[in-house]
Amino acid sequence: MAVAKPRVIIIANNIEELGGAQRVVHVLAQGLSHRGYPTELIGVVPHPQKHRYVIDPAYQSTTLMSEIWPPPIAPSGLLGKYRPQVRKRQANRARLRAAAIERLREILSSGPPGVIICAQLWAMEYLRAAGYDNWKVVGQYHASFEAAASGRDLRRALRNYQDVSTVALLTAEDAAQFADAGLRNVCWVPNPLSFWPVETAKLRGQSVTYLGRLSAEKGPEILLDAWSRLDERFEGWQLQFIGNGPLEGALRAQAGALGPAGQRVFFRPPVEDPARVLLESDVLALPSLTEGFPLVLAEAMACGLPVVAADCAPGVRVLIRDGINGLLAARGDAGNFAEKLARVMDSIELRQSLGAAARTSVEYLQAPQVLDQWESLIAEVTSAH
Secondary structure (H helix, E strand, O other): OOOOOOOEEEEEOOOOOOOHHHHHHHHHHHHHHHOOOOEEEEEOOOOOOOOOOOOOOOOEEEEOOOOOOOOOOOOOOOOHHHOHHHHHHHHHHHHHHHHHHHHHHHHHOOOOOOEEEEOOHHHHHHHHHHOOOOOEEEEEOOEOHHHHHOOOHHHHHHHHOOOOOEEEEOOHHHHHHHHHOOOOOEEEOOOOOOOOOOOOOOOOOOEEEEEOOOOHHHOHHHHHHHHHHOOHHHOOOEEEEEOOOOOHHHHHHHHHOOHHHHHHEEEEOOOOOHHHHHHOOOEEEEOOOOOEOOHHHHHHHHOOOOEEEEOOOHHHHHHOOEOOOEEEEOOOOHHHHHHHHHHHHOOHHHHHHHHHHHHHHOHHHOHHHHHHHHHHHHHHHHHOO
16 A cells, blocks of 8 residues: 655745746656645745746645735934834734744644745745644755855854754755754755756857846856957857846946947846757856856756856856866956856867766756655655654
């Protein structure tokens, strides 16, 4: 007689925004549902632009808050906290938070306890407030240990994940560093790919692609600086930034000041189908200053696309073996990034060999293989006392 599989709840800050973390939780929810786990995906807050990740989801999905989470108003002056606008905003945030926690309690109590996968720290704060007696909890952190230690996240992780069943980090190196910092019972599971293309990139054009958010930690201005250093051999190439973010205006101005090189820089809006863009590209550039386990990098490699990435995190180094399946550049060094771009742009043979090796090297990240790891982890935590 088959043993019934446990109920699984996956909770994240939001599940509607167009982004890597959201894509991962939808892939996980769909995969576990297809393997017989009663699965529900929960977002804490709604997003103004809702993206549909799965056409025919086998899982239930819920957003806890009924309204967009309003940002706080910083009080100014000695009596600023008593201003009516500040007090009204604080009361509204408290109301939304209390309602979300109560809704989460209702969901948790609507069926037998099983396993909760908490994808993000803020979502874990809501889970702790709701209570999770008799549930097994797997915490996650989607950035590197270095990123956590450089800000508030390390303290938040140690506080919020202190009594969960296990914490799944993205690489073995990150897991070891979190353990050394005091986080007990860690393991590591990589992010799964959301697609595996049948065909690979043709590599017959001359386009370098940046695909992601235009924000400081992603280093797009470093890529533009590197682009400006390329010599006239590459005047037939173009650079496309696909995405949006707070730096878009500054980047457009930076590109406009580059002269002829800037005329070959294009800005395009975010896309819902990254595979199509990657398959039509010739090089992917990832100039980030910090990363976790960059999904866009793994997706590009799955497409057989040669990649140039900044050596900014263990997740990048797990994916790229320099000179074998991609090229690594020194973090924050536009000159070195330009050298690596020139090397791959200058040789179709190198682009083809790196792209072929890249695709082979990320086969283990296909969803079925990563789901096998999650099933083993679920079995382990549910059998533990």
